[in-house]
Amino acid sequence: MNKICLVTAVMTALTLSVADVSAQSGGFALSRNVEFVVSSKAGGNSDMFSRTIADIITQNKWANQPIVIRNQEEGNGQVSRRNVASSKTPDESLLCLSSGDLTVMVTLGGLSIEDFRPIAIMGADKHLVLAGKDGKYKTLKDAIEAAKKGEQVTIGGTPGDELTVLNMMLEELDLVDKFDFVSLASSAETVTALLGGHIDLGMGKPAAAREYVKSGDIVALAALSTSRFSPPFDQAPTLSELGYKNVEFPLYRGIVGPKAMSDAALSYWDNTMKQVAESAAWKEYLDKVLLAADYKNAAQTLEEYRLVEKRALEAKKK
Amino acid sequence: MVESLQMLAMGFSVATSVENLLAAFIGAILGILVGAMPGIGSLAGCALLLPITFKFNPVTAIIMLGAIYYSNMFGGAYSAILLNVPGDSPAIMTALDGYPLARKGRAGKALLTSNVSSFVGGVIGMVILVFLGPALARLGLKFGPSEMAALMLVAMTSVSWLVGENPVKGVIATCLGMMIATMGVDGITGNVRYDFGNIYLLGGINFIPLVIGFIGLAQVFELAENRFSVAEPIQEKFSILGGLLTRHDIRRITPPVLKSSFLGTFVGFLPGAGATTASFLGYAIQKKFGKNEEELGTGAIEGLAAAEAANNAAAAGAFGPLLSLGIPGSGTTAVLLGGLMMWGLNPGPMLFASEPEFAWGLIASLFISNLIALLVAMISIPWMAKVIRVPVGVMIPSIITICFVGAYATTNSMYGVVIMVIGGVLGYLFQKNDYPVAPLLLAYVLSSSLEINVRRALVISKGSVSIFFERPISLVLMLVFFTLILAPVIRGILSRARKQRP
Amino acid sequence: MRNLNSRTVIAFCTFLLALVWLYLGIYEYGVWDARHRPLPGLFPAGIAAVLLAASLAGMVQSLREKPADYRRPAFEVAASLVLLVAACFTFGMLPSLLVYFVLWQVLVEKTPVRALVLSTLVVGAIVWGVFVWWLQIPFENGIIYDLIMY
Incomplete structure (x- = not known):
């Protein structure tokens, strides 16, 4: 009998420790812990992004409940996205979803942006064309001419957003399929490959390349944006300066909630994120990671993400 | 060289402030704990603690994280040796010889060997880092796709040395490992392969739960079957003397430790290869080329020493590209990189110049963490070794419980647990039917890197295989590869010819 | 043959x-x-x-090899693993593990009470201390819990 009592007591204690619900009431208030899901591992860009937002909200007491970051990367992140879409606590579920993630999500199939309610876009990454300082091509024009002559020009990048913007650029330059794309896993790998002279050109984002451009080991040949980047990338011309139409495919870093999120909750989060975007702490973060300030509210985000999804579906059909 | 020493001295003065020493100490303990838990490796440990360290000042924070990373290599050996459940992937090879040693009643010796080898490996790694860091990092840059592919080929041949007597089964195991690795997203195109429509399989099969199951859970099966034949728990004569290394032991482990340390450091410098690959190569080379008194795999301290020295050396080596070029040398250093950026320190070619206090302080603190980790580990040996005396009946559910929890932790969902259980059943079947276990795991680790690099190289060369023979480094590696493959064949032909000669 | x-x-x-x-x-x-x-x-x-x-x-x-011999304990372990996974999905991970831990020792190993309590406390402390409290792993709550709570 003693055994059973002990077992029951311990079992109850353990079960209670797992139960994590604290009900609150009043206004539009969050009624439980907010779960902010990140579909990649801790320490990565999306993770830092989410934690910074959560910290800013907590420090400014804009939420009456703690915000808990949960990393869940299996199934390439698709599992966590599906879980959020069908969350049973929609008002307290957030998902960090960049336009890159969205593209992957749509390509893998089974989910759409319509399963979510976009809340905000908090920043954007744009791309650069980079080359090693001892690389074959000193300007983008050199590379374009070489490719037109039939020489092999290798360009590295990630097979997600960087490949997309590369293709957009090649279309504009009338060089479709003329650059040989070497698929790499991350911007760090692109930088490594450029430094080692294994590829001629590379697609990259400012944050990954900044230190190398500052030290001179890597040169930025072009800015895929409507205006030049800030230093140290200010030497890179935009495509329009080279005589073409500008090409850009910003990687938007956004936040979404599940479809079932209530209107009251949506406007609460919409407002909160707006406050975060305007805060000094956020601006500091953007500077640190070289993210362009590009705040979009819920309605604008929905529009933007629908465009991204459309483009991804078109690419998939090809 | 003198300048480096001067900078290092400055670094020591930074690292030995009370705050930083305390951080290193706490980091060392946490790291050992985290390392010993199956399913949580340095990657998870650092990543989970990263947010907390944002509140500290950067130097202290990175010292703590560095200590965790480092001592993780010490900790992983514990569960590998005592329970045959590798704490994380670099500890797999440690389990191969460590656990049999423990079963033979010499757990203390195994633990001490592993700690000492880890320490020496770390020291050698860091000395190389200090003096040759930037140069080696630049050399590492020269390893592009074709060079990495060639290196992986060489590494794959060493898998064959672990196969044992039955080549057919070895080939099957290796191929299975490679095929499992192809499941999930294809690194080159971003498309998914072999997911069979299952949302979880989109990410492929996670390695760590697979390892926990394949080796650890399979171990439980074995314990259960033999529980009644092991009349009493293994008695360890637990005197300090019994656990110490004799002079003879030290002589035995010195060559493998030295060799593996150099090898491990270099592997750590390579972008994309980390402690796991290093420990495996160190072990395989020891098995093939080393002088081993006992058969490797049955409890030879040479194998244990080789694996542990290599993985710690690689951990040191991984800091090289991180500090001198801002390129992460392994998964965990990638997390550290993220942390550095958050603190406003920008690792890159100019880090040593712009933040010398930080860079050298970190290096100096790694030396200190290494020492602290060694001390903490050594002090806990007597306690740890008692674990082996726990009766089998309690061990079985305990191991199962901890494995379940650890496997869950790797994926934050039951998926990891399911993989682990399937891996466990598979591992048990493998062992029962004499299929070698190590080749499957190692093929898994190496094959995705091999495939990706071969494909990238072929894009660069426009489909021509000559790229592997044109570039100097990959040419050398390919020659090594062919020599390794052809040598046994040639030897076989020669010996047959000799036999025919009257 | x-x-x-x-x-x-x-x-x-x-x-x-x-x-x-x-x-x-x-x-x-x-x-x-x-x-x-x-x-x-x-x-x-x-x-x-x-x-x-x-x-x-x-x-x-x-065809030329001797068949491997499987003994009953292996099946016991296998069966319990499968049941345990099912239990985790239904009742949640931590409770299932606890119940399993105790039941296995009582039914299969027949460990004495003192050892049982001690081991439960030790393993429980490790699991709770490292994984729940420190690392804050969100453990599976199980279908039943979800049904009750929502």
Whole structure:
């Protein structure tokens, strides 16, 4: 009998420790812990992004409940996205979803942006064309001419957003399929490959390349944006300066909630994120990671993400 | 060289402030704990603690994280040796010889060997880092796709040395490992392969739960079957003397430790290869080329020493590209990189110049963490070794419980647990039917890197295989590869010819 | 005398797996494209081809081998693992583990009470201290819990 009592007591204690619900009431208030899901591992860009937002909200007491970051990367992140879409606590579920993630999500199939309610876009990454300082091509024009002559020009990048913007650029330059794309896993790998002279050109984002451009080991040949980047990338011309139409495919870093999120909750989060975007702490973060300030509210985000999804579906059909 | 020493001295003065020493100490303990838990490796440990360290000042924070990373290599050996459940992937090879040693009643010796080898490996790694860091990092840059592919080929041949007597089964195991690795997203195109429509399989099969199951859970099966034949728990004569290394032991482990340390450091410098690959190569080379008194795999301290020295050396080596070029040398250093950026320190070619206090302080603190980790580990040996005396009946559910929890932790969902259980059943079947276990795991680790690099190289060369023979480094590696493959064949032909000669 | 033992079965299973991989590799993912570049199916198909041959060799070899002997404890462990996973999905991970931990020792191992309590406390402390409190892993709550709470 003693055994059973002990077992029951311990079992109850353990079960209670797992139960994590604290009900609150009043206004539009969050009624439980907010779960902010990140579909990649801790320490990565999306993770830092989410934690910074959560910290800013907590420090400014804009939420009456703690915000808990949960990393869940299996199934390439698709599992966590599906879980959020069908969350049973929609008002307290957030998902960090960049336009890159969205593209992957749509390509893998089974989910759409319509399963979510976009809340905000908090920043954007744009791309650069980079080359090693001892690389074959000193300007983008050199590379374009070489490719037109039939020489092999290798360009590295990630097979997600960087490949997309590369293709957009090649279309504009009338060089479709003329650059040989070497698929790499991350911007760090692109930088490594450029430094080692294994590829001629590379697609990259400012944050990954900044230190190398500052030290001179890597040169930025072009800015895929409507205006030049800030230093140290200010030497890179935009495509329009080279005589073409500008090409850009910003990687938007956004936040979404599940479809079932209530209107009251949506406007609460919409407002909160707006406050975060305007805060000094956020601006500091953007500077640190070289993210362009590009705040979009819920309605604008929905529009933007629908465009991204459309483009991804078109690419998939090809 | 003198300048480096001067900078290092400055670094020591930074690292030995009370705050930083305390951080290193706490980091060392946490790291050992985290390392010993199956399913949580340095990657998870650092990543989970990263947010907390944002509140500290950067130097202290990175010292703590560095200590965790480092001592993780010490900790992983514990569960590998005592329970045959590798704490994380670099500890797999440690389990191969460590656990049999423990079963033979010499757990203390195994633990001490592993700690000492880890320490020496770390020291050698860091000395190389200090003096040759930037140069080696630049050399590492020269390893592009074709060079990495060639290196992986060489590494794959060493898998064959672990196969044992039955080549057919070895080939099957290796191929299975490679095929499992192809499941999930294809690194080159971003498309998914072999997911069979299952949302979880989109990410492929996670390695760590697979390892926990394949080796650890399979171990439980074995314990259960033999529980009644092991009349009493293994008695360890637990005197300090019994656990110490004799002079003879030290002589035995010195060559493998030295060799593996150099090898491990270099592997750590390579972008994309980390402690796991290093420990495996160190072990395989020891098995093939080393002088081993006992058969490797049955409890030879040479194998244990080789694996542990290599993985710690690689951990040191991984800091090289991180500090001198801002390129992460392994998964965990990638997390550290993220942390550095958050603190406003920008690792890159100019880090040593712009933040010398930080860079050298970190290096100096790694030396200190290494020492602290060694001390903490050594002090806990007597306690740890008692674990082996726990009766089998309690061990079985305990191991199962901890494995379940650890496997869950790797994926934050039951998926990891399911993989682990399937891996466990598979591992048990493998062992029962004499299929070698190590080749499957190692093929898994190496094959995705091999495939990706071969494909990238072929894009660069426009489909021509000559790229592997044109570039100097990959040419050398390919020659090594062919020599390794052809040598046994040639030897076989020669010996047959000799036999025919009257 | 033909021995249909587990070794043959295993080799046969790998043979089938190799066939699946080979088929998908060639037809679904493609092996080589017109621009002299390898496609995603090349590598897996190649490995599968090797495995196919090796599996055949393995099957032949297994006919000459002694069958492996499986003992009852192994089945006990296997069954309990499967049940445990099912329980985790239904009742949640931590409670299931606790119940399992205690039940296994009581029913199968017949450990004395003192050892039982001690081991439960120790393992419980490790699990709770490291994984729940420190690392804050969100453990599976199980279907029943979800049903009750929502």
